[in-house]
Amino acid sequence: MKIKYTLIAWLLPAMFMACSKDDDASPEPEGFLEGTNWVPARVKKLDDHVYLDEKFNVVYVVDLRMGTVTSGDENPSFYWNFDSNSEIDTEKAKEGSETWHVLFNYIYFSTINADASTPNNTEGNGKVRIVRTAFDDLYEAPESPMIRNNIPIEMDTEPATTDGWGLYHFSKHIMDYYPDRTIIFHLRDGRYVKFQMLSLYQGNPPVVNDKNEFPSPYLNCRYFIQQNADSRNLKTK
Known part of the structure; x- marks a missing residue:
């Protein structure tokens, strides 16, 4: 009998602790982050315009102003570091004093460049590729x-010779993204990054009918970093 009472006395605190933990657990927020139509509400804010979904380790960059550009400006530069989740100063990136992983340039910052160690169309480190698979459906690199050094946006004025992340309607100066295409970076240190460009328009609008309808360029993208070098696992759901 003594053993029975001792067992009960030992179990009761554990049961109360379990109940307490259940009571303290708050439900996961549903829907989207306020002011967005694509970022899960459960994200944690890292910085202005940058959020982290801790459930899947996906970083979201939301409505980040990339500068003032016109369609005639073909040489803007915007450098980004995946580890710091931040912009890198252009001069420091060019001189090599600060590490960058992706450079956005050309019309409306629409070309995505990797920090490749060899010329385009040759094997090497720091390369990039695009696959025709939606972001969350891509489990592995x-x-x-x-062999590619960059991923451009396709132009409707000419046939695409390589896959791009979206389509630029030259007559209207409007950009559309392809929802079923995902970009993969293989960084110089061997890590893979899964990346999706969603929009260069403020608010990530589902439809754009006029070039002046929404301000641009505003970076809206998401990415997942596989921290284990040369692991091709890119699962995010």
């Missing part, structure tokens, strides 16, 4: 060698 392909095994085949990566």
Whole structure:
């Protein structure tokens, strides 16, 4: 009998602790982050315009102003570091005093460049590729060698020779993204990054009918960093 009472006395605190933990657990927020139509409400704010979904380790960059550009300006530069989740000063990036992983340039910052160690169309470190798979449906980076240094936006005035992340309607100066395409970076240190460009318009509007309808360029993208070098696992759901 003594053993029975001792067991009960030992179990009761554990039961109360378990109940207390259940009571303290708050439900996960549903829907989207206020002011967005694509960022999960459960994200944690890291900085102005940058959020982290701790559930899947996906970083969201939301409505980040990239500068003032016109369609005639073909040489703007915007450098980004995936580790610090921040912009890198252009001069420091060019001189090599600060590390960058992606450079956005050309019309409306629409070309996505990797920090490649070799010329385009040759194997090397710091390369980039695009696959025709939606972001969350891409579980693994392909095994085949990566040779591209950049991913442009396709132009409707000419046939695409390589896949781009979206389509630029030249007559209207309007950009659309392809929802079923995901970009993969293979950084110089061997890590893979899964990246999706969603919009260069403020608010990530589902439809754009006029070039003056929404301010641009505003970076809206998301990415996942596989921290284990050369692991091709990119699962985010």
